[in-house]
Amino acid sequence: KAGVTQTPRYLIKTRGQQVTLSCSPISGHRSVSWYQQTPGQGLQFLFEYFSETQRNKGNFPGRFSGRQFSNSRSEMNVSTLELGDSALYLCASSTGDFVSYEQYFGPGTRLTVT
């Protein structure tokens, strides 16, 4: 099976702009979770989507949003970018059925805000 793919891998944006990141989960996986990784902060949970519905949400401002399509592909959007949004954004897929709990990560999108 193909793994989790994320596009683009690298992105440079200016403060105030918006950005959309894409994630394609492993075939058959219906849950997609998004994380932000910054130095020293580990993986901060953004949100989880399952069957096109947001099932869980972390403590991030409303500038961070996401959605999931019927084929389980997911997008994450950040509006009005701030310098502090510079980070590695990771998406992870899982079955979402609470039988198997392992999440499988993509390579991430490195976002730099200048």
Add this chain to the structure above:
Amino acid sequence: DQQVKQNSPSLSVQEGRISILNCDYTNSMFDYFLWYKKYPAEGPTFLISISSIKDKNEDGRFTVFLNKSAKHLSLHIVPSQPGDSAVYFCAAKPDRGSTLGRLYFGRGTQLTVWP
């Protein structure tokens, strides 16, 4: 709310010796625990997991121990190899509630295995 804590940001071990990475948690509703390994410029890779009904799980050179009463788990790598040098994340899953589908991660421990 850091419910999963990895108090050692780094660990340095000689090749061939044992590496012990520790993780503490505060939420008694966590019932499933996972370890991930992350190399630079890559996403985390699932390594090993353990259910709260067990106190040990082994997979090759990797063993995870769980002490529920102390809310503590550890990952043992024996023998350690230079290729094990990476950041290791501990994660936990709640057994109920609105956050059922979510994993909580620690901040990671950088393991360096030197020859």
